[in-house]
Amino acid sequence: MSEPALAPRNxxxxxxxxxxxxxxxxxxxxxxxSEQDRVPWLVIAFGxxxxxxxxxxxxxxxAQGFIARVAASAxxxxxxMGLVSAVFALSALAAAF
Incomplete structure (x- = not known):
């Protein structure tokens, strides 16, 4: 059995x-x-x-807190990614006018 680390990494x-x-x-x-290809590739990148x-x-x-850390990452x-895609969508909308 291994001993727990005294100062585990954060x-x-x-x-x-x-x-x-x-x-x-x-x-x-x-x-x-391009604007048409952005959303499918963002979904793939998110995966x-x-x-x-x-x-x-x-x-x-x-093991302690694994699910919470993975959920926080996701x-x-x-x-x-949603905020970045919203900024690009707003810039594309502004460029259309």
Missing amino acids: AFHGVIAVWIVSLVTALTLGVVL GVVLLGFAVQLAYGR AGSLVV
Whole structure:
């Protein structure tokens, strides 16, 4: 049986890292893709970010709070990607006028 770590790593850093990856991904897709292709690729990217959130939290190896951390990663990424896509949608709407 292994002994618990005296000062375990803060697993919330992994949540922040996933949010940053989702922000960079959404910005990159928003700039590179056309308006018609943006939404399907954002959905695909969100699926990848959710899988990344699972992988990051599994890498920490701490069972306590695992579901909450993965849920925070997914929910935060959804909010970040939603806000970025809303900004791109508003800019496209403003450009139409």
